[in-house]
Amino acid sequence: MKKLLISSLSLIAIVDAVAQNNVDQLQNNSGDPIVPLTSEPMIGIIFPILFISFLVFMLISVVKYFLEFRLKNKMIDRGMTEKILDYSLNKNDDNKFDDVIKLAILFCGLGMGLAITYLAGPINILSIAIMAFSIGLSFLTYFFYLRKRKK
Incomplete structure (x- = not known):
């Protein structure tokens, strides 16, 4: 499930980063050009950057959690108590x-x-x-x- 979520979010990020908005070619059914919702260039730059940074932060958090979990399990297998592990890892x-x-x-x-x-x-x-x-x-x-x- 996590792999599917991360894959879909990365696909959305790639599509969002590559997408282009060519207003001259967009027209509605009556032939009038479609005006974009915002003409601010900052919006087109900030949202993809925030989305990609949020995605990277989530990916790093998941990897960190998984690696700490594996380390804790290996230490338990070697005979350390959970109290010492919680103190050393958290x-x-x-x-x-x-x-x-x-x-x-x-x-x-x-x-x-x-x-x-x-x-x-x-x-x-x-x-x-x-x-x-x-x-x-x-x-x-x-x-x-x-x-x-x-x-």
């Missing part, structure tokens, strides 16, 4: 909270970068520089957060 609550904070700071930085990119005008090399700067600033903020938390 993160504690502080690390989970830090991961959530990291993702929140990163997504806030991405959102601000996308907003600045949208307000800055057409998509060009400046947009990439703005996004790189906002992501870097997000990680710097997370670094200062960890440093303050460890004191």
Whole structure:
């Protein structure tokens, strides 16, 4: 079932990435040209990137879960107790909270970068520089957060 789901999602991602929207050739039954729902170029760029990144994140999570499960089973077969395995394989609550904070700071930085990119005008090399700067600033903020938390 998982293979079918991953295969279908990857097929959808490939079709979405390769699909082209040629408005000049699209017409309805009366011969009038069909106007696309949105004329924003950002929508055509952001949605495929978000979809593919979400797909990659899901794939990495599934592979990580599967490999940890196999490692745990092999360690149990060799005679380790489950209490020791849970302690060695699972993160504690502080690390989970830090991961959530990291993702929140990163997504806030991405959102601000996308907003600045949208307000800055057409998509060009400046947009990439703005996004790189906002992501870097997000990680710097997370670094200062960890440093303050460890004191």
